[in-house]
Amino acid sequence: MSNSRAPLPATASVVIVGGGVIGASIAFHLAEAGVTDVVLLERAELGSGSTCKAAGGVRAQFSDELNIALGASSLAAFTRFGHRPGQEIDLHQVGYLFLLSTVEDVASFERDVALQNELGVTSRMIDVDEARRLAPLIDTRGLLAAAYSPDDGHCTPESVVLGYARGARRLGAVLRTGTTVLDMETRGDRVTAVVTDHGAVTAGTVICAAGAWSAAVGDMVGVSLPVTPVRRQVMFTEPMPELSTVVPFTIDFATSFYFHREGRGLLLGMSDPEQTPGFDLDYSDEWLPRLGAAMEARTPRLLDVGLTPGWAGLYEVTPDHNALIGRAAEPSNFLYATGFSGHGFLQAPAVGEVVRDLYLGRDPFVDVGPLHASRFASPAGLRPETHIV
Template identity: 35%
Template sequence: MKRSAEVVIIGGGIQGCAVAYNLAKMGCRDVVVLEKNTIASGSTGRCAAGIRAQWGTEMNCRLGIASIEIFENLSEELGADIGLHQGGYLMIAYRESEFEQLKRNVALQNSLGIKSRVISADEAKELCPLLNTEGAVGFTYHHRDGHADPLLTTFAYAEAAKRLGVEIYSFTEAVGIDVNNGKVRGVRTNRGFISTGVVVNCAGPYAREVAAFAGVDIPIYPERHEILVTEPIERVSKPMLMSFSGNFYIQQRPHGSFIMGYGPEEHLKSHALNSTWEFLEGMARKFVRLLPRLSGLRVVRQWAGSYEMSPDAQPILGRVEEVEGFYISAGFSGHGFMFGPITGKLMAELILSGETSIPIDMLSYRRFQRGELIREPAVV
């Protein structure tokens, strides 16, 4: 194991690997990634892997479409298949107020060059012929939304980073960060000390604990979210089906299985990853209501993963002012995979030049102290 590096990244999920790759691509190749387990073994590998540009704030729209543009060329750039499938997202509103918000979202998206649109129930059923539209009051759709494989994508970033000289250490846990006179001096691990002047906290649901190593308190906490996957059947649904009032996302994968989940009613702050029968029952009811002709579909398995939640469900990106050389890319609140390609690039830009191609100043951890929370209306 190396004993010194220009940059040490803590966390081997999509964020950590994307930051590492982009740093190396921009010329900074003396980079180490520390992962306490294996690459993509945490939240990244357990996510539903949706990607979308349909958001309700300008910041998220810009990040979303920029990330999609990278995803569309990522297999070629990284030299490996990332499992990209762009079947779109079909947003379904069950309340008039929700539909009005979706229409405002579309207006914002269109003003930023995102070609989303309001569609009719008939158009929705063309995209998903088995869809039950009863009770729905409106729909929006964007054809470039979709999903990618989170494991293939993260592995592709990791391998491309290694080809550029990045060192990635699995089963290597950061246990402390040495800070002297307000500056990062190094990282202590279970395998020894690495001297460095720059540490990037990409530790996902453990980001608060890692920040505490440097004497920094950030309001990020883990929240268990559950997912299930079904047996594969012939293709019957092209887009990701999502509703905020209905509280669900349902996607048929290219091989035929459905993957689905919803936001928990109880927002427990815990690293627990156990699965529950309550989720299985609740998800089954939502699925059968939406796609009643598939009521006999069998569940193959279910699992849980952690969302890394922030108080406004928006990420914390940027440098930590009181500790020179300490950076944070965490708190994505369920959207870390879809934003990974663009935030990896932006964090590398910030570390190397102090500037970013898309402004991220508003995502500083200090916004919580100032009461400047960013409320995104388009989240499950």
């Protein structure tokens, strides 16, 4: 069901720019709170930017207290997603398993697990033998320990976007796909209208949820949103009849190589520190030597399994790998939720609630002040997140 061909509303209390999971979550939470004239604008299809290219991981294992809180709250929302907003998302709480092979990483994760436990997350440090029992595919040579949280897992990004979109529309929000934002009009310290290729919408508030494209949206109103697009790719194995029903979302932390079960096989991925930033979405074989080396070291049995290409997507990366969430000083009616650096999908439920409360002038369940874009004006404001996948 789509209302994208209906005339573009002339006015809206809130205009959301971006129809990925963050924008859809914000639209749903605003509409649920009684904001009756929410308009979301997406230049292509819902979720077609980064969301539906995500690996689908959901977790609360982070090194930063804010990220732990956003992850844990979102994880709880994912477990209730079938009732609110009402959509099956194929959630598999198979756990997240971080494999650690340096003394420094073990010490760092021990500190992080202690913080997670203080905040109610049931993560724990485990020995190499238990890691092997949880993930029989791994070769444990060189491993010193692992961190494991049984409540984490993965679900289907497309279904999450669909659930929020249907819920938002059911509550009166207008979601317009195939609509490109060209510019914004301002007067004094306020945004007054969003200009699109289908006309302009007079806006009471504008919220940027444009992911990797957010810097350009911020530039339209003179707000610096330091978000850089970086390509990430995934592959799939052929069906593996012997594969265990339960496969943790497993990350070899030293190399960033990760895998989780997808259908009858595995989804595989890893970061590329040499990847040139940009909007290139062409699938490339350049990463295969690094992926092959990581597989040979950590999961050598997968070298005998056939592989098929997956897709390329974009991370929306900030200088400290933490999100940008807040209200601009000027224009004062411009809010943003972007720059999640690979964590946007898993934090989307909580972020929708936070942005709803910022709009309504209420205190969110967690103080997101430290995630304001102005933090980059001083090195002291940076909040480096070390649990990068």
